[in-house]
Amino acid sequence: MNNNWQHNARNTLKGADSCNAFFQSQQFQDQGFPIKIPLEFANLIDKDNPDDPLLKQVASAPIQAQSGFSTEPLEDEKYTPVAGLVHKYPNRVLLITSRVCAIHCQYCFRQNFNYTEHDAISNYLAIEEYICSHSQINEVILSGGDPLSLSDEKLAQLIGKIEKISHIKNLRIHTRSAVVTPSRITTKLIKLLNHSTLNVVLVTHVNHANELSNDFAKAIRALSNVTLLNQSVLLKGVNDCVLTLSKLSMDLFELGILPYYLHLLDKVSGAEHFLVEDEAAIKLHRELGKKLSGYLVPRLVRDENLAAKTWL
Numbered sequence: 001m002n003n004n005w006q007h008n009a010r011n012t013l014k015g016a017d018s019c020n021a022f023f024q025s026q027q028f029q030d031q032g033f034p035i036k037i038p039l040e041f042a043n044l045i046d047k048d049n050p051d052d053p054l055l056k057q058v059a060s061a062p063i064q065a066q067s068g069f070s071t072e073p074l075e076d077e078k079y080t081p082v083a084g085l086v087h088k089y090p091n092r093v094l095l096i097t098s099r100v101c102a103i104h105c106q107y108c109f110r111q112n113f114n115y116t117e118h119d120a121i122s123n124y125l126a127i128e129e130y131i132c133s134h135s136q137i138n139e140v141i142l143s144g145g146d147p148l149s150l151s152d153e154k155l156a157q158l159i160g161k162i163e164k165i166s167h168i169k170n171l172r173i174h175t176r177s178a179v180v181t182p183s184r185i186t187t188k189l190i191k192l193l194n195h196s197t198l199n200v201v202l203v204t205h206v207n208h209a210n211e212l213s214n215d216f217a218k219a220i221r222a223l224s225n226v227t228l229l230n231q232s233v234l235l236k237g238v239n240d241c242v243l244t245l246s247k248l249s250m251d252l253f254e255l256g257i258l259p260y261y262l263h264l265l266d267k268v269s270g271a272e273h274f275l276v277e278d279e280a281a282i283k284l285h286r287e288l289g290k291k292l293s294g295y296l297v298p299r300l301v302r303d304e305n306l307a308a309k310t311w312l
């Protein structure tokens with residue numbers, strides 16, 4: 001297993017100039033969400049294809065302001081009783097563990113989130129007190145940013161503290177780092193997750209089968225005691241096609257990962273060009289259901305401001 005992830009994390013394309021030089025193109029511009037692409041991901045992109053589905057997720061696009069889009073579409077801050085903790089659903093809480101991501105996805109709904117005021121690590125004592133006083137909470141979700149941008153040591157400390165809360169049974173980790181920088185799945189991390197006393201669920205974020213590298217396959221298979229699920233975002237020009245989505249589901253399943261959610265786009269300003277309208281999304285999802293076994297069809301969902309996820 002490659003244990004040099006911190007070196008790889010520094011090996012990242014940042015800003016339009018370095019990206020245009022790497023891809024020998026002029027399509028990157030510094031506007032909106034700053035560009036950040038790890039080399040492990042950049043090397044999977046076909047440099048000769050301006051429509052490459054991985055490239056489209058990280059390249060900037062001309063601004064097309066559209067009504068209904070805003071800087072903070074989910075208003076997460078309304079559901080933060082304690083800084084760094086989001087409590088939308090009765091049985092589970094989400095911790096903002098890091099502001100850092102290995103990659104900047106141009107459709108990200110948290111690109112304008114106020115991370116400075118919401119750091120679960122520095123505010124952990126208050127968070128622990130909150131969780132301990134709410135015995136209906138049985139699951140903690142580590143999110144961010146990306147929780148895997150924390151070091152193995154910091155993650156081990158945090159998970160160790162969560163394991164001590166008797167009514168917490170499940171630990172869920174949402175990560176895009178796992179697929180865009182597979183070197184992040186270190187031997188130490190594998191050991192930590194495989195041996196936790198909690199039921200660990202790792203939710204990867206993969207949008208297209210081209211993201212599934214050999215390094216990722218090798219690393220993910222080592223997580224033998226972890227439930228593996230995937231969530232994707234439905235993105236125009238990237239994966240809004242039955243063949244693309246069915247290949248993704250089948251390839252994920254070969255790696256032991258179940259397709260879990262297919263999210264409709266959260267309407268964040270700057271991501272207008274990724275929007276697939278509801279009607280088209282529902283039709284596509286229905287077609288996917290005809291093509292795949294039921295367990296390979298992700299649930300089509302939309303996150304709402306209100307305390308519920310809507311299934312379509």
Ligand code: SF4
Nearest residue numbers: 101104105108145176
């Ligand atoms: S990795 Fe997740 S949190 Fe980070 S930019 Fe991408 S979608 Fe947003």
